[in-house]
Amino acid sequence: MGPLKGLKIIEMAGIGPGPFCGMVLADLGAEVIRVDRVSAAGTGSRQEPANRGKRSIAVDLKSQEGVEIVLKLVEDADAIFEGFRPGVMERLGLGPDICLERNKKIVFGRMTGWGQDGPLADAAGHDINYISLSGALAAIGRPDSPPVPPLNLIGDFGGGGMLLALGLVSALFEARGSGEGQVVDAAMTDGSALLMTMIYSMKGSGFWQDSTGSNLLDGGAHFYDTYECKDGKFISIGSIEPQFYKLLRELASLEDSIYDNQMSRENWPDLKKEIAKVFLNKTRDEWCDLMEGTDVCFAPVLSMWEAPQHPHNVARKTFIELEGLDQPAPAPRFSKTVSEVRSPPALAGEHTDEILNEIGIDSDQIKILRTQGGVA
Numbered sequence: 001m002g003p004l005k006g007l008k009i010i011e012m013a014g015i016g017p018g019p020f021c022g023m024v025l026a027d028l029g030a031e032v033i034r035v036d037r038v039s040a041a042g043t044g045s046r047q048e049p050a051n052r053g054k055r056s057i058a059v060d061l062k063s064q065e066g067v068e069i070v071l072k073l074v075e076d077a078d079a080i081f082e083g084f085r086p087g088v089m090e091r092l093g094l095g096p097d098i099c100l101e102r103n104k105k106i107v108f109g110r111m112t113g114w115g116q117d118g119p120l121a122d123a124a125g126h127d128i129n130y131i132s133l134s135g136a137l138a139a140i141g142r143p144d145s146p147p148v149p150p151l152n153l154i155g156d157f158g159g160g161g162m163l164l165a166l167g168l169v170s171a172l173f174e175a176r177g178s179g180e181g182q183v184v185d186a187a188m189t190d191g192s193a194l195l196m197t198m199i200y201s202m203k204g205s206g207f208w209q210d211s212t213g214s215n216l217l218d219g220g221a222h223f224y225d226t227y228e229c230k231d232g233k234f235i236s237i238g239s240i241e242p243q244f245y246k247l248l249r250e251l252a253s254l255e256d257s258i259y260d261n262q263m264s265r266e267n268w269p270d271l272k273k274e275i276a277k278v279f280l281n282k283t284r285d286e287w288c289d290l291m292e293g294t295d296v297c298f299a300p301v302l303s304m305w306e307a308p309q310h311p312h313n314v315a316r317k318t319f320i321e322l323e324g325l326d327q328p329a330p331a332p333r334f335s336k337t338v339s340e341v342r343s344p345p346a347l348a349g350e351h352t353d354e355i356l357n358e359i360g361i362d363s364d365q366i367k368i369l370r371t372q373g374g375v376a
Helices: 017-027 064-075 088-092 096-102 127-133 153-178 188-195 197-205 242-251 265-279 284-291 311-316 352-358 363-372
Strands: 008-012 031-037 054-059 079-082 107-112 183-187 224-228 234-238 298-300 319-322 325-328
Touching (some): 008 017, 017 031, 017 054, 017 079, 017 107, 017 153, 031 064, 054 352, 064 096, 064 363, 079 153, 096 107, 107 153, 127 153, 127 188, 153 183, 153 188, 183 188, 234 284, 242 284
Parallel strands (some): 008 031, 008 079, 079 107
Antiparallel strands (some): 234 298, 319 325
């Protein structure tokens, strides 16, 4: 089982980056218990990958009995994390101070867009807003067009859920030595800014210009972009290094001297038009036959329907099938403590009785709690 085997983590049910964080931790071997609302009991789907490998208990967080159940879980847990607006957990009676009183080693993770403080802390927002504030969104797009939303990968999942998972594991490592937990404030504005570190360093050196589609990594360079093929499908080229660019020229028959000065930025717009014509001469599969597996730095642009079937992904088992659904496999990989998906996504409240038994609540008490609406 994964390297986090033995850790018990409480996830306060939410959407987006929170469930993703819990999935990553569960994939790596942690026991993740999702606390769902009573009103959600019995809902959900077996085809929600972000909830795989977890158990669920449905609790009425507005009742004292429900709050006490969560605190009992905290007493025996290593970490708890939530994705509510600042102050919500405190109003529920489940804030960091109370949880740390129950368990001084508990690590308390907090996932928000704007952070726990600052002028915008209490405002609503979504991924697109958070990456707007960090400078990430403005850097993505084509000339003379609005910035392009990169799905919600940068704020929610990269700068949010993934960094929260890292923050929790880091704080848990520290707690093993100090014997004391702490609060992890994971803000998507902070996280998406951190992901932009290299781009900000390019800006600082003067190498990055303040205009989209004119830089090395934003589609400005003719040797780093996507191109349409004869069949309407696309390929990606990333021939940055001189030796890779040389091979690109050889395999694509780019013999004209106009391609000689690779890093001459003023020539990039014209060269992009010329090389685009070249790639229209063959289908995507024909370019794959010619370039895939070479040092050109080449790949076909695959849809989500195609990606699980690509030979490389098949060989590495990059995707798995669970409950009839293709989904990404656990990552990264470990040579000894192999990660795995231990169970399909749980329905809300599916393990309520089981989890209550584990914290010392017997069947008679469970019946009373259910009758009162404290659990479901």
